[in-house]
Amino acid sequence: MCGIVGYMGNREAYGILVGGLHRLEYRGYDSAGVALVNEKGELNIHKCKGKVADLENYAKDKDTDGSMGIAHTRWATHGEPNDINAHPHYSESASLAIIHNGIIENYSVLKEALMENGYSFRSTTDTEVLVQLIEYIRNNNHCSLLEAVRSALKKVVGAYAIAVVEKGNNDEIIAAKQSSPLVVGIGEDEYFLASDATPIIEYTDRVVYIDDGQIAVIRRDQPLKILSLDNEEGSVDIKKLDMSIGQLEKGGYPHFMLKEIYEQPKTIIDCTRGRISADGSSVTLSGVMANKERFLNANRIIFVACGTSWHASLIGERLIEEMCRIPVEVEYASEFRYRNPVINKGDIVIAVSQSGETADTLAAVELAKERGAFIFGICNQVGSSIARATDSGTYIHVGPEIGVASTKAFTGQVTVMAMIALTLAHEKGTVTPEYFSEVIRGLQRLPELIERVLESDGRISELSKIFTYSRNFLYLGRGYNYPVALEGALKLKEISYIHAEGYPAAEMKHGPIALIDSEMPVVAIATADNIYDKTVSNIQTVKARGGKIIAVVTEGDTVVRAIADHCIEVPPIIECLTPILVSVPLQLLAYHIAVNKDRNVDQPRNLAKSVTVE
Template identity: 65%
Template sequence: MCGIVGYVGMREAYPILIKGLKRLEYRGYDSAGVAIINNNQNLNVYKAKGKVSELEAYISDKDVSGTIGIAHTRWATHGEPCKANAHPHYSSSENIALIHNGIIENYAVLKNRLQEKGYTFKSSTDTEVLVQLIEYIKVSKDLDLLTAVQLALREVIGAYAIAVLDKERPSEIIAARKSSPLVVGIGDNEFFLASDATPIVEYTDKVVYLEDEEIALIRYGEDLKVVNIQNVSVTPEIQTVALNIGQLEKGGYPHFMLKEIFEQPNCIRDCMRGRINVEGTNVVLSAIIDHKEKLLKAKRFIIVACGTSWHAGLIGKHLIESYCRIPVEVEYASEFRYRDPVIDENDVVIAISQSGETADTLAAIDLARRCGAFIYGICNSVGSSIPRSTHTGSYIHVGPEIGVASTKAFTGQVTVLAMLALTLAKNKQTINNNEFLKIVGELMSIPDKMEKAIQTNNQIASIAKVFTYAHNFIYLGRGYSYPVALEGALKLKEISYIHAEGYPAAEMKHGPIALIDEEMPVVVIATHNGMYDKILSNIQEIKARKGRVIAFVSEGDEVISKLADICIELPQTTECLDPLITTIPLQLLAYHIAVCKGKDVDQPRNLAKSVTVE
């Protein structure tokens, strides 16, 4: 959610800031703005409601000169999307400007206190309260900016990533974080600041990830200085980012989402590389080698996640229980953190997040750690908060995912969960060797089968035109395919804004069947597995009520293909790996329907890629 960019150096800041905001558009936003100190030490703030392109148009005739600046894309929390509520926010004197990701929970108390001292406010945001508080402390106590920021943040309850400019200090940016990501890029006598590394990698691969309650003092001509809010010096750990600029471009595709759907075969190869041997006889995860005893002795696994990651967790539950014979619970992180769950040192909590910054999942991790549980993270973003707050874990290594609707991260998460289940099962001796070798062999063939599934693209693009004007969809699946039905419905909702619901197919008779008529498209995942006859029966029930069935079946199917209105054939695989194949055409269906409806596929309304507030 939201995007922060900053620059200090010898170059003109504005082009770097605008390009950085465009790199962060995938995070979701509703307004944008920049603040730049020019050569005359004027602090200029420009902002606009809408896209970064609208900000560019607005300031096309404005003074954007200067070699230091900050920029922001806002996703509304306090106050509607409008120019007044957009960031950066000035202090009353307009000497200080601040941008902020997160939520200041006690902003109302602080605002009342400042109003009593004569401060007035131009916006409805919690962020303006913080910049006014910083200026009040700085002026009333005659302090430098860094000390004023430290004192102000000690009074703040909530989450924040902030960057502050003061025109009295025209060569420095103060940046701080708590529960919201912030990265400092270190170049040649220049610094970059961003919510994640994507706006930075074009200029440098050397970065510092700030930790909670750390403050970076970024000054031109000096080394990076990091302290905490108690003013204790911290030695920054400089890391090398393994990101390539080509991964952040569309590469000829009309949308990032389509590019990322088509990337999945290679992404899954990357995910498995070095973890499955060439012979296909063994799966090795370093996390299990390093923490073997703790993981094998676990009495229970608890998977915590949100959204698409929660759907991957449901598949992980099925895999771990089936092959490892360990009970697994799958929890929405947002509910788990508030319901006083029963957890102890015999539990392993698996936290799943694409971004590694999901606020609810981070809070669930903190709760589980305090209860003594062992925490295993599954994440895509290297260096993000979740990998740093867990005991161990596995990266999915699918590369940056720019489209807001998750695609390749989902299949990457499922692949890691499959490898985790297989490795644990082999070590626990709860799977016989023949079955183990069969599944590992199938897993190695999945990327090739994904490529075949992608070849359904043109067929699905044609089908999408028929269903562009549908108002509702039902998605059905059984066993491993039930979470895929949920995920397919979510994709359609996210990017086409069509109402869709996923159900276990057997549950259709317990209510949803009342919705079935000739206007209701029903997507059924009906590949040839152990529940084929059951799903066939469900399709017959739908057709008896004149429902329109779109069936995804295994190659060569001769039964359901005669019943369904539309049939898409997919490569067959072992049942537990079916989700890695069947999810691809559901992603394509959502994508093409959204394109037909003229929707903004990569940046759907109201959504953010990284949900860093609860």
């Protein structure tokens, strides 16, 4: 959600900080600000409601000097989006400034205690409470900034990634993390700080991921120091980033979302590279094979995920159950963590998250670990919190996804789940060699087949004009394609703000059929599969009530084409891989409708890319 950027070095910090905030705009936010400490030791804060461009306009005649500073984009939790609640926040004496991602759960208790000691508050945020607490501790204990931050954080309950600077000292930034991402970039005689690596890659590929309960002490001309909340020094583990600036640019596309839709042929290749043998005879996922006995002897597998990752997990459930004959459950991470689930040591919990930082999923991981389950992660971000918290896992390797509405991460997740199912099924002997080979051939052909689907983009763009001003959509699918109906509906409502619902096609008659009329567009996924005839009957039921049918069908279909108002074709592929192909035209349909409505496709209102709060 919120974005953090920090800099200390020999350059002017303001341009680097603002440029970093622009890189983080994809995360979603409603206000922005910077705090700079100049060479005179003056602490200047500039912040406002709105976009980073509004901040730049606001600050253009302000003092932005200084080679050290911190910056922030805020996604409102406590307190409405406005200038006062924007970060950074001053302490009462205006000698300290803080930026913060996350939520301080016991802020009200701390605030009441501080008010009893004479402190007053400018904002209605939980963050201002923390900076006031740090100042209170420092004044009463006459201690260093580091000691005051460390002591304050031991009194805090909640999630945070913070950075603190002080007036009169342009040589030190104190940063800390708990359940919210934070990374330090190490350059030549300079340091960078960010909530993810995207603002850093322009300057350095050497980074240190801060772990939960750690404090990073960033001091000019000194090595980075990592401490625990108990003041124990930790190791500085420098990683090399596998990311390029080109991946963070639009590359000639009008939006990141469209670029990422078109990247899917390549990202599927990257996802399968080195995992499927050149001759198509085997699939090897090292994270699975290194823990083969655990998987083969698992009592059950539980997927925990949110949003698009939850939809991918529904497909993963069917893939693993059908191929491997292992019981699988799929849980919303936000519900799983609060319902005292039954988890045994023979269970495997698979945590799925594009960012690897989803707060609810991370909390579900910690709960499952406490109960003795083996934890496996599926995520995209190398070095992310979930990647570090799990026992083993697999990266989807689709590259940075900047558009808030997930596209290539979804198809990458499903591809990985198919490879997990194939790996286990081969070891268990639960699929025939013929079926095993057919699925592998399908995975190898996916890039070519997605390219063919993308050739329909112009037709889908024209089709979208017919439905731009529809107020509701219904998406129907069965079997493997039911989760794709959910995902297609989610894409549409995320970026166009049109209400849309996904349903199992046969369930329509148990309620949603009451909504069907000539004003209700229905997207029906009717590819060739073992329940094709049943889906055709469902479509006829909609058509009999005047519904407008947009059907996604397999190339050469004549039955549905004779019924539907509009058809979008996808190439034939083995049934278990159809969700990957079918999702692409649904992504394009949502994209073009949103563009027609002049929506902010990459940064839809109220949404954030990485949901790091509950």
